Amino acid sequence: MWLVLLPCAALVLYPVLFIVSESLNVGEPGVFPPEAISLANFAGLKDDATIIGHTLFVAIAATAMAVIFGFALAWILTRTNIPGGNRFERLMELPYYMTPLVGAMAWGVLAGPKTGLLNQIWHLLVGPEDLFNIYSAWGIAWVMALFEGTVAFVMISAAMKSMDPSLEESARVLGGGKLRTALGITLPLVAPGVLSAIVFVFAEMLGAFAAAFVLGIPGRYYVVTTAIWESTQEFPPNYGRAAALGLSLFIAMTVTLSIARLIMRKGSYATITGKAFRPRPINVGAMRWLYLAFVLFYLLVAVILPIGALLMTSFQKFATVVLPDSIFTLENYRVALSTGTLGSAFVNSLILGISVATIGVLVMGVLTWIVYRSRLPGRTAIEYVLMFPQAVPRLVFGLGLLWAWINIPIPIYGTLWLLGIAYFTVFLPLGLRTLAGVVLQVDRSLEECACVCGAGWLHRMRTVSLPLLRPGIAAAWLLIFIASIRELGASLFLMSPQSKVVSPAIINAWLSSSSELSAAMAMILTATIFVAVIVLFGVARTFTRAEA
Amino acid sequence: MSDTACIEVAGLCVAYGDTVAVDRIAFSIQQGELATLLGPSGCGKTTTLRAIAGLEDPTTGLIRLNGDSVYDSALRVNVPAEKRGLSMVFQSYAIWPHMTVAENVAYGLKVRRRPRAEIDKEVRRALDLVQMSGFADRPASKLSGGQQQRVAVARAVAFSPSVLLFDEPLSNLDAKLRAEMRVELRELQQRLGITSVYVTHDQEEALAISDHVIVMNKGRIEQIDAPEALYNRPASLFVADFVGAANLIEGKVRQTGLVSVFETQGGQFLRVATPQGASGSETKVALRSAYIVLQADPSGAENANFATGTIHRRMFHGDFIQYVVDWPAGQLMVRRPPTEMIAEGALVSIMFSPEHCVLLSG
Numbered sequence: 001m002w003l004v005l006l007p008c009a010a011l012v013l014y015p016v017l018f019i020v021s022e023s024l025n026v027g028e029p030g031v032f033p034p035e036a037i038s039l040a041n042f043a044g045l046k047d048d049a050t051i052i053g054h055t056l057f058v059a060i061a062a063t064a065m066a067v068i069f070g071f072a073l074a075w076i077l078t079r080t081n082i083p084g085g086n087r088f089e090r091l092m093e094l095p096y097y098m099t100p101l102v103g104a105m106a107w108g109v110l111a112g113p114k115t116g117l118l119n120q121i122w123h124l125l126v127g128p129e130d131l132f133n134i135y136s137a138w139g140i141a142w143v144m145a146l147f148e149g150t151v152a153f154v155m156i157s158a159a160m161k162s163m164d165p166s167l168e169e170s171a172r173v174l175g176g177g178k179l180r181t182a183l184g185i186t187l188p189l190v191a192p193g194v195l196s197a198i199v200f201v202f203a204e205m206l207g208a209f210a211a212a213f214v215l216g217i218p219g220r221y222y223v224v225t226t227a228i229w230e231s232t233q234e235f236p237p238n239y240g241r242a243a244a245l246g247l248s249l250f251i252a253m254t255v256t257l258s259i260a261r262l263i264m265r266k267g268s269y270a271t272i273t274g275k276a277f278r279p280r281p282i283n284v285g286a287m288r289w290l291y292l293a294f295v296l297f298y299l300l301v302a303v304i305l306p307i308g309a310l311l312m313t314s315f316q317k318f319a320t321v322v323l324p325d326s327i328f329t330l331e332n333y334r335v336a337l338s339t340g341t342l343g344s345a346f347v348n349s350l351i352l353g354i355s356v357a358t359i360g361v362l363v364m365g366v367l368t369w370i371v372y373r374s375r376l377p378g379r380t381a382i383e384y385v386l387m388f389p390q391a392v393p394r395l396v397f398g399l400g401l402l403w404a405w406i407n408i409p410i411p412i413y414g415t416l417w418l419l420g421i422a423y424f425t426v427f428l429p430l431g432l433r434t435l436a437g438v439v440l441q442v443d444r445s446l447e448e449c450a451c452v453c454g455a456g457w458l459h460r461m462r463t464v465s466l467p468l469l470r471p472g473i474a475a476a477w478l479l480i481f482i483a484s485i486r487e488l489g490a491s492l493f494l495m496s497p498q499s500k501v502v503s504p505a506i507i508n509a510w511l512s513s514s515s516e517l518s519a520a521m522a523m524i525l526t527a528t529i530f531v532a533v534i535v536l537f538g539v540a541r542t543f544t545r546a547e548a
Numbered sequence: 549m550s551d552t553a554c555i556e557v558a559g560l561c562v563a564y565g566d567t568v569a570v571d572r573i574a575f576s577i578q579q580g581e582l583a584t585l586l587g588p589s590g591c592g593k594t595t596t597l598r599a600i601a602g603l604e605d606p607t608t609g610l611i612r613l614n615g616d617s618v619y620d621s622a623l624r625v626n627v628p629a630e631k632r633g634l635s636m637v638f639q640s641y642a643i644w645p646h647m648t649v650a651e652n653v654a655y656g657l658k659v660r661r662r663p664r665a666e667i668d669k670e671v672r673r674a675l676d677l678v679q680m681s682g683f684a685d686r687p688a689s690k691l692s693g694g695q696q697q698r699v700a701v702a703r704a705v706a707f708s709p710s711v712l713l714f715d716e717p718l719s720n721l722d723a724k725l726r727a728e729m730r731v732e733l734r735e736l737q738q739r740l741g742i743t744s745v746y747v748t749h750d751q752e753e754a755l756a757i758s759d760h761v762i763v764m765n766k767g768r769i770e771q772i773d774a775p776e777a778l779y780n781r782p783a784s785l786f787v788a789d790f791v792g793a794a795n796l797i798e799g800k801v802r803q804t805g806l807v808s809v810f811e812t813q814g815g816q817f818l819r820v821a822t823p824q825g826a827s828g829s830e831t832k833v834a835l836r837s838a839y840i841v842l843q844a845d846p847s848g849a850e851n852a853n854f855a856t857g858t859i860h861r862r863m864f865h866g867d868f869i870q871y872v873v874d875w876p877a878g879q880l881m882v883r884r885p886p887t888e889m890i891a892e893g894a895l896v897s898i899m900f901s902p903e904h905c906v907l908l909s910g
Contacts, residue, residue, distance in 0.1 A: 453656040
């Protein structure tokens with residue numbers, strides 16, 4: 001047991017040690033242990049007040065938009081009788097799977113100054129002024145809200161679904177009107193869930209990177225994550241500043257996430273159980289067409305427009321909405337898939353995705369069993385350590401891994417091995433959470449009964465546990481696979497010319513070559529992820545059917 | 549301990565950290581007997597059962613099955629659950645949803661590598677026993693609660709275990725089905741002659757199906773007795789209160805002997821049969837509400853305790869009538885057959901025999 005636990009704990013904690021050490025290092029950068037130690041790097045952060053201001057502005061604006069969207073959509077889809085009903089629910093998750101990177105590029109194509117497709121239409125119809133400029137603070141926040149904010153919808157609708165409808169019904173029976181019930185009963189009961197969702201989303205926004213990178217760098221609008229990237233790219237690299245910024249960001253995120261968890265724990269009432277209810281939908285009459293329009297508007301800006309724009313651009317020689325002027329070509333896809341640019345990165349990402357998911361599910365399965373089924377003393381502490389990467393921004397974690405592995409005399413830097421190890425470590429919380437949900441759904445007595453019937457451990461696993469867990473394990477595999485394919489933050493620092501992966505390669509193309517070519521690359525990535533997502537939804541459906 | 553004891557438990561303790569769930573309990577169950585562990589939730593009955601099954605690790609103590617130690621803290625013996633050769637019916641039934649009914653029932657036989665023909669025969673026999681023969685090829689996920697319960701029992705007996713454990717097997721069924729299954733389980737157990745341990749919090753169920761009832765409270769055993777003895781002569785206040793419907797009348801012992809005299813707080817004198825004698829320090833008399841006779845015309849009887857009272861409330865339950873009677877010592881709960889209807893507010897004479905009074909302290 002300890003053979004599995006200790007290496008995993010080391011994987012998580014070792015890189016963090018290096019970030020701490022580097023943030024205090026004022027001697028030769030990258031040397032461990034540091035030659036000289038002081039708090040100078042942290043003192044230097046006062047020069048970064050503008051960047052911190054930018055970060056807070058973008059995070060607050062993005063959180064506000066994400067929560068407004070998330071709350072409205074969650075309420076409409078779980079509580080009202082709009083046409084189409086819960087068929088929309090799954091579609092709401094699509095922006096998350098599309099990734100903020102692809103979303104940011106798509107909106108760059110849509111609403112970039114002068115050449116943006118929406119601006120082009122505006123020029124044709126109205127006048128020479130631009131309608132939008134997505135390369136701005138509001139633009140970054142908008143893209144973050146759409147593509148990182150999906151979690152707000154998921155958390156808030158979970159809070160709304162976990163409320164026993166009889167709590168509302170009894171208020172109505174006792175004579176409370178619709179509005180009185182909504183304000184006096186519904187709101188206080190869902191408030192902790194909503195509040196903790198807001199704080200959680202805010203923490204995510206603080207650590208968000210892709211949108212700020214794609215849309216902020218051209219206009220030199222920096223937030224903390226992009227500033228960390230920038231200081232490592234300077235010559236000589238300013239590792240001290242990067243580490244100090246990273247550590248501060250990590251602390252800010254940890255504190256915020258703890259607040260979110262505290263609100264959830266202290267504020268939630270005993271009546272709200274883990275059970276999912278399907279609350280009776282409220283008849284909203286003619287208003288339901290307005291609500292439907294709102295849902296469709298969200299799907300338009302978060303899914304249809306971005307994918308449409310990328311698709312159109314990827315088949316054109318020069319992106320334009322004036323179709324008669326456009327020259328359609330498959331050249332972008334040919335270039336994208338040719339070995340020099342994306343081809344090798346694509347193959348590498350697939351290799352990584354498949355192997356990390358396979359090994360990950362095996363090892364994380366054992367870890368899940370230890371944490372949630374065994375009686376090992378200290379398993380709560382183990383859970384805490386394994387969930388740790390959740391609070392560390394990917395980018396910062398990647399930096400820590402870079403320093404950690406450069407200082408180890410095992411020559412894996414610059415190879416796929418390092419990326420594989422990094423992916424495994426940062427996806428520990430994802431895998432653990434998914435598998436725990438699966439393990440906890442299977443009643444313990446099903447295994448105990450096999451035991452009493454005389455079946456040994458191996459036989460039990462083969463005939464009872466594994467068959468029951470199979471759909472959940474498949475879902476966990478797919479989730480880790482998707483997460484690996486789209487990974488950006490940690491990969492940025494760890495990939496080398498010999499070990500390219502997709503997301504950073506797309507970013508490089510976006511910064512150095514045409515938007516038409518990067519659109520084609522983004523489409524290939526998106527298509528791969530969507531195939532995996534469709535399989536995932538299929539697996540999830542059979543799983544819920546087997547339970548019923 | 550006796551030679552024919554099939555299950556022996558001695559000095560058994562189970563603790564989780566600082567909480568002691570089972571505290572030094574001891575009992576033995578004879579071959580072919582059905583013994584019930586009865587008590588409120590959290591009393592340690594399920595923990596005890598799971599310790600016998602090997603699903604729970606005790607802290608200290610001894611468990612023997614058919615004379616062999618399966619757990620012995622002194623000798624560091626702890627046979628894993630799958631090697632103990634006993635069987636169990638779980639509260640949740642634990643029917644494997646990914647198998648058919650027949651596959652569920654065959655599991656214990658397949659694990660034991662019995663020949664194909666024997667497995668088929670035993671599965672058919674077990675399903676016949678629970679009247680589920682028609683369901684053999686049905687997916688187990690498509691069964692009702694009652695059917696799952698039957699399959700769980702068939703699976704538990706299919707490989708002819710020597711000991712069968714029941715963990716509140718009927719608690720998820722509705723009242724009518726529960727009463728039916730109670731009869732079926734008892735008949736099945738007697739026909740197969742399987743030594744059984746049955747856990748329940750339902751005292752009626754425990755009294756109805758057991759040879760012996762082991763009453764537990766807060767991790768300890770309060771009393772082990774046959775159902776009639778438990779009902780008629782509860783050894784403690786807890787048992788009197790938990791098993792059956794009893795009146796607990798407070799007061800003082802005034803005179804001890806084969807028949808003692810007890811003065812209630814209302815100044816009423818009761819005659820209490822105490823064949824084993826009484827210490828004189830007892831403060832309560834337990835009196836089953838079913839043993840009290842009410843008569844609309846007051847007239848005394850020899851040897852009986854006699855008082856007059858007023859019907860305060862009458863509740864018709866169908867199979868019986870529950871009366872609340874005001875009498876000098878407070879209120880009495882009285883249970884009479886539905887043929888004995890007396891109007892609320894009527895004066896009645898109350899009679900009960902000294903043999904039905906039990907002196908208790910505490």
